[in-house]
Amino acid sequence: MTDTSTITSDIVIVGGGIAGLAMAARLAKRTAFTITVLDGDRTPEMPDETLQLRTTSLNSAALTLLEDAGVMAHLPARFLTDFNRLEAGSRNAPDALSFSAEDIDLARFGVFVENDRLRAALWQTLASLTQVTLISDARLSSFHHNDDHVDGLLDDGRALHTHLIIGADGARSQVRHLAGISSQQRDYAQEAMIINVRLTGSPGHTTWQIFTPSGPVALLPLHDRQASLIWYDRPGQIHKRMSMSDDTLRAAIIEAFPTRLGQIDTIIERGRFPIRRLHAQRYAGKRVVLIGDAAHVIHPMAGQGINLGLADVVSLAEALEHESDPGNDQALSRYQRRQWPRNAAMLTGVEQLHHLFTLPFAPLRTLAERGLRGADRMGPVKRFMMSLATGQPLTTGRGHSDHDTSS
Known part of the structure; x- marks a missing residue:
């Protein structure tokens, strides 16, 4: 039976992933x-103690956002793993580039947390707020904008009346499509295999990445001697590894990953996803705006996907919070002028890094390794890269302001 009721609110957020829910919060x-909030999936539930497949890093700026919104109260501390050191290099120079949180007077760069736990915590936070309505299993079919509002239609027949639609509905964004916003997209012809493991010893609080000609291998330390291993390669190779027995896969990991990984006690779970790049030509239209993966998809080797989306959240909220009309063209333009160049620079930088370290010609890869060592010795470069990792304005040692990247 078709529902003919009308959903009316000042703002409609399409997409109940991490970015969309954080935007609402x-x-x-x-x-x-x-x-x-309209979400195409069913209502999320907090997972049990079992480690979930997808894990994300939250930098200190993202954590501040979530703490301010009350979300962290729904995430037990035992499921959060601090990381205070980042290292990148090659097999010959595994820590050619290393960052310590102490270098910029932080106790940690951020935490690792499972995506499903974070999404469930966000949903729980919003469920208690009277000004927020959560609707699951709902998809936007169409909309058209007027001078002062937007009318839309859901796939179940319900109508929509709002002043602003925020598209937070992922890389295949229906909002982006309906708004007629084009995007530049690229398939890297690579996939990432995620392998959740339990180690015989603690993984510590360092996350590291080793570049190889076929793509990086990386470790994200997690709680209870668990870790998430990320292995980038051609789809055919990933397909083969997905079908391996645990023992065969363990042997393949030992051969491909550096010895610092240690011994694997148990392979818990494995999964795969394609690697793509996407950037919308613009983020704002008439009474519509994009955030998160609907606006940009970055190569995951930088670990910045969620953090970029949450930076969008902060920027858009700041543009709207003093407006009486959330669909104000000037407010949406302020957001676009601030975020589009920042995100474009990050996407370009990560793409160049990907190309540099997957070069087929060995001497060029050697030059890339030397470049990492050079960056490690250059204080201003390191501090700038660490500011990107934390999402915080850049400071010199001992708290003196050196360069502000927040504007």
């Missing part, structure tokens, strides 16, 4: 707007 904290 930030706006509810900082504004009086009524907010509806």
Whole structure:
């Protein structure tokens, strides 16, 4: 039976992933707007103790956002793993580039947390807020904008009336499509294999990445001697490894990963996903705006996908929080002028890094390794890269401001 009711709110957020839910939480904290979140999936539930497949890093700026919105109260500390050191290199120079949080007067760069736990915590936070309405199993079919509002239609027949639509519906964004916003996309002809393992010893609090001609291998330390291993390669190779027995896969990991990994006690779970790049030509249209993966998809080797999306959240909320009309063209333009160049620079930088370290010609890869060592010795370069990793304005040692990247 078709539902003919109308959903009315100041802002409608399409997409109930981490970025969309965080957007609702930030706006509810900082504004009086009524907010509806439309999510195409079922209502998320907090997972049991079992380690979930997908894990993300949250930098200190993202953590500040989530703490301010009350989300961290729904995430038990035992599921959060601090990381205070980042290292990158090659087999010959595994720590050619190394960052310590102490270098910029931080106790940690951030934490690793499972995506499903974070999403469930966000949903729980929003469920208690009277100005937020959560609707699951709902998809946007169409919309058209007027001078002062947007009318839309859901796939179940319900109508929509709002002043602003925020597209947070991922890389295949329906909002982006319906708004007529084009994007530049590229398939890297690579996949990432995620292998969750339990080690015989603690993985510590360092996350590291080793570049190889076929793609990086990386470790994300997790709780209870667990770790997430990321292995980038051609789809055919990933397909073969997905079908290996645990013992055969363990042997393949030992051969491909550096010895610092240590011994694997148990292979818990494995999965795969394609590697793509996407950047929307613009983030804002008339009474519509994009955030997160709907606006940009970055190569995951930088570990910045969620953090870029949460930076969008902060920037858009700041553009809207003093507006009486959330669909104000000037407010949306301010957001686009701020975020589009920042994200474009990050996407370009990570793409260049990917190309540099997957070069087929060995002497060129050697030059790339030397470049990492050079960056490690250059204080300003290191501090700038660490500011990107944390999402915080760059400071010199002992707290003196050197360069502000927040504007």
